[in-house]
Amino acid sequence: MTFPSRRDDLALVEGYHSARVDVPVRLNVNESPFPPPPGWRTAYLEELAAVPFNRYPDRTARALREAIATTHGVDADHVFAGKGSNEVLQALCLAFGGPGRTVAVFEPTYALHSHIARITGTGVAVGQRHHDDFTLDLDGVGRILHEAQPAITFLTTPNNPTGLVEPREVVEAVLDAAPGLVVVDEAYAQFAPWSAIDLLADHRPLVVTRTYSKTWSLAALRLGYLIAPPQVVDALWQVILPYHLDAASQIAGRVALRFSAEMEARVEAVVHERERLTDSLRQLPVRVWPSGANFLLFRPETVDASAVWKGLVDRSVLVRDCSAWPRLTGCLRVTVGTYDENEAFLHALKEVLA
Numbered sequence: 001m002t003f004p005s006r007r008d009d010l011a012l013v014e015g016y017h018s019a020r021v022d023v024p025v026r027l028n029v030n031e032s033p034f035p036p037p038p039g040w041r042t043a044y045l046e047e048l049a050a051v052p053f054n055r056y057p058d059r060t061a062r063a064l065r066e067a068i069a070t071t072h073g074v075d076a077d078h079v080f081a082g083k084g085s086n087e088v089l090q091a092l093c094l095a096f097g098g099p100g101r102t103v104a105v106f107e108p109t110y111a112l113h114s115h116i117a118r119i120t121g122t123g124v125a126v127g128q129r130h131h132d133d134f135t136l137d138l139d140g141v142g143r144i145l146h147e148a149q150p151a152i153t154f155l156t157t158p159n160n161p162t163g164l165v166e167p168r169e170v171v172e173a174v175l176d177a178a179p180g181l182v183v184v185d186e187a188y189a190q191f192a193p194w195s196a197i198d199l200l201a202d203h204r205p206l207v208v209t210r211t212y213s214k215t216w217s218l219a220a221l222r223l224g225y226l227i228a229p230p231q232v233v234d235a236l237w238q239v240i241l242p243y244h245l246d247a248a249s250q251i252a253g254r255v256a257l258r259f260s261a262e263m264e265a266r267v268e269a270v271v272h273e274r275e276r277l278t279d280s281l282r283q284l285p286v287r288v289w290p291s292g293a294n295f296l297l298f299r300p301e302t303v304d305a306s307a308v309w310k311g312l313v314d315r316s317v318l319v320r321d322c323s324a325w326p327r328l329t330g331c332l333r334v335t336v337g338t339y340d341e342n343e344a345f346l347h348a349l350k351e352v353l354a
C-alpha cells in the first residue's frame with residue numbers, strides 16, 4: 001500500500017521559514033521590543049477570568065469588530081478579524097482567488113502574499129520593482145494587471161522587507177488600473193506618515209489589512225483584521241471556519257484598543273530609534289534604505305551578507321538574512337529594538353565589518 005500523496009500543485013510551494021535561534025538580541029521578525037502596557041494585562045486577565053469556557057465564543061466577534069470599527073470611524077460591517085492578518089489574507093484568497101484565478105505581487109515584497117495565494121490554489125503573477133530604490137514602475141504594473149487580470153493585487157506599504165512607503169498617488173494609480181480587488185497590507189502603517197484607510201469607499205474594491213503583531217506589542221496573540229466594503233466582508237464569512245476567533249483573542253484585541261496612547265508612545269520610541277539606527281548605519285560600509293516601518297533593510301558593501309549574519313549570531317544578535325530572497329542579493333533586515341538592543345547590534349556589526 002502506498003501512502004496517500006499530497007496535492008500535486010503543492011510540489012511547487014516551499015514552506016515558510018524564519019530561523020529561530022535562541023540568542024539574547026532577536027531583531028529578525030519585526031516584533032515590538034516592548035511588552036504591552038501593564039494596564040492592558042490586568043484588564044485582559046480580569047475579563048478572561050469571567051469567560052464561560054464551556055461555551056463557544058461569539059462567532060461574529062461583534063464586540064471586537066465594533067471596537068475596531070470605532071477606532072477607524074467605520075461601521076462594524078466593514079471589519080473582518082482573524083488569527084493574524086495572515087488568516088485574513090488567506091480568507092481573501094479563498095473568497096476571491098482560488099483555481100483559475102490569479103493574484104499580482106511586486107517583488108521584493110512580503111513573501112506570504114504569494115505563499116498564501118499558492119496554498120489556496122491561486123495563480124501568482126510576479127511584477128518587479130525598480131532595481132535600486134524598490135519603487136513601483138507604474139508602466140510595468142499596468143502591463144502585469146492587463147496581462148494577468150488578477151483577482152487580487154497586493155500592495156504592502158510600508159513595504160516589507162524594503163521599508164518603502166508607497167506614495168498615495170501610486171496606490172491611487174494601482175487602484176485605477178486594477179481589474180479586481182486591491183489589498184493594501186498595512187502591517188506597519190502606524191510607523192508611516194499616511195494610511196490607505198483614507199481612500200476606502202463602499203464603491204471602491206479596496207481592502208486595507210492591519211495586525212496586532214507589530215505596533216500593538218501582541219504578536220503572541222495572533223490577531224489581525226481588515227477594513228473593506230461590506231460586500232467584501234460578507235464574502236469572507238462564507239469561507240472562514242466557524243468560531244475561528246477564540247474568546248481570549250477577542251477580549252485581548254478589544255481591550256488593547258483602550259490603550260492607544262500607550263501604543264502611540266511605543267510607536268514614537270521605535271520611530272526615534274529607527275532614525276538613530278539609520279544615521280548610525282550610514283556611518284558604516286553598508287547601503288541602508290530609508291524606512292517608514294519598524295525595521296531597516298541594509299546591504300554590507302565589504303563583507304558577504306551570510307558571513308555578516310553568522311558573525312552577528314556569534315555575537316548574540318539575530319537579524320533576518322534576506323540575501324536569497326527575490327531581488328535582495330546581499331541584503332539583511334534588522335528590526336528596530338530597544339536602545340540597548342540597537343546598541344548591541346551596532347557594536348556587533350562594527351566588529352563583523354572591521
Ligand SMILES: *Cc1c(COP(=O)(O)O)cnc(C)c1O
Binds near residue numbers: 030084211
Ligand atoms: C508581520 C507582517 C504581517 C503580520 O502577520 P500576522 O499574521 O498578523 O502576524 C502581515 N503583513 C506583513 C507585510 C508583515 O510584515
